Amino acid sequence: MGFSLKFRYCLVSVMVLLPALCYSQDYFVRSRATYYGSPDCLGTPSGACGFGEYGRTVNDANVAGVSRLYKNGTGCGACYQVRCTNPQLCDDNGVNIVVTDYGEGDHTDFILSPRAYTRMARSNTAAQLFAYGVVDVEYQRIPCGYGGKKLQFKVHEHSRYPSYLAIVILYPAGRNEIQAIEIYREDCKQWIGMRRAYGAVYDMANPPQGSISLRFQVSGSAGLTWVQAPNAIPSNWEAGVAYESDIQLE
CATH class of the missing domain: 2.40.40.10 (RlpA-like domain)
Known part of the structure; x- marks a missing residue:
C-alpha cells in the first residue's frame, strides 16, 4: 500500500528538521x-x-x-x-x-x-x-558571552608596518568558529584570502595600503556565512593594537 500525500509530506518534514534538531541538541x-x-x-x-x-x-x-x-x-x-x-x-x-x-x-x-x-x-x-x-x-x-563586547581585530605583535600584516579576531560570541579571513583589494576589486599562519592568527605579506576592509567566514548554527567589516583596520595600523568593530556575533 502506498503512502498518502499527507504522510509523505510529514515524512519529508521530519527528515528535513532532524539534522537541525541534532545540531542544536x-x-x-x-x-x-x-x-x-x-x-x-x-x-x-x-x-x-x-x-x-x-x-x-x-x-x-x-x-x-x-x-x-x-x-x-x-x-x-x-x-x-x-x-x-x-x-x-x-x-x-x-x-x-x-x-x-x-x-x-x-x-x-x-x-x-x-x-x-x-x-x-x-x-x-x-x-x-x-x-x-x-x-x-x-x-x-x-555559547561564548563577553558582556556585550563587540568583535575586535587585533594586529598581531609580529606585524611590520606596512609590509606584513597579521591579525587575530577577539571576542567572537555565540558558538561561532572563524574558518577563513579575506582582505579586499581595491586596486583589483577582489577579495584575497589571508593565510592561516598558526592557531587563530591570519597573515598577509604586502597588504593593501589605506584602511583595510575584511570579511570572515563563520560557521555556526546558521551554517557557513560571510561577515563583512568595512574599514576594520585604519591605514596607519600599529602592531599590538586591537581595533573594535561594530559587529556583535550571536
Whole structure:
C-alpha cells in the first residue's frame, strides 16, 4: 500500500528538521582533564592560538589548552562547560572555559588553567582535586558571552608596518568558529584570502595600503556565512593594537 500525500509530506518534514534538531541538541561528552602550572593561576600569553595577553586573562582566566578540539586552530576561542564527575569533590556546574592553547595530556581533552581547575571543585575541596592531577570530566560546547563586547581585530605583535600584516579576531560570541579571513583589494576589486599562519592568527605579506576592509567566514548554527567589516583596520595600523568593530556575533 502506498503512502498518502499527507504522510509523505510529514515524512519529508521530519527528515528535513532532524539534522537541525541534532545540531542544536546539547549533550555532554565524557573525557578527562588536567591542569598546567602557572605562578599567577592565569592563562599563558604564549598559547598556540596566538591570543597573547588576551589568552592570559580572557574570561577571568578560566581558559584551557585542548588537543583534538583545537581543530588546527579553528577551535581557538570556542567555549565549553567542563565539570568533573566526582560528586564528593566537584561542583555540579563545573566551569565555563575559553580555548586559548593547544596541549596534550594523559588521554585528556582539556588542560585547564589553575583558576579554571579550581572552579570545578566544591568549596574547600580544591586541594583534594589538585592531588588527583587528572580527573574524569564531562563537557559540552556552549555559547561564548563577553558582556556585550563587540568583535575586535587585533594586529598581531609580529606585524611590520606596512609590509606584513597579521591579525587575530577577539571576542567572537555565540558558538561561532572563524574558518577563513579575506582582505579586499581595491586596486583589483577582489577579495584575497589571508593565510592561516598558526592557531587563530591570519597573515598577509604586502597588504593593501589605506584602511583595510575584511570579511570572515563563520560557521555556526546558521551554517557557513560571510561577515563583512568595512574599514576594520585604519591605514596607519600599529602592531599590538586591537581595533573594535561594530559587529556583535550571536
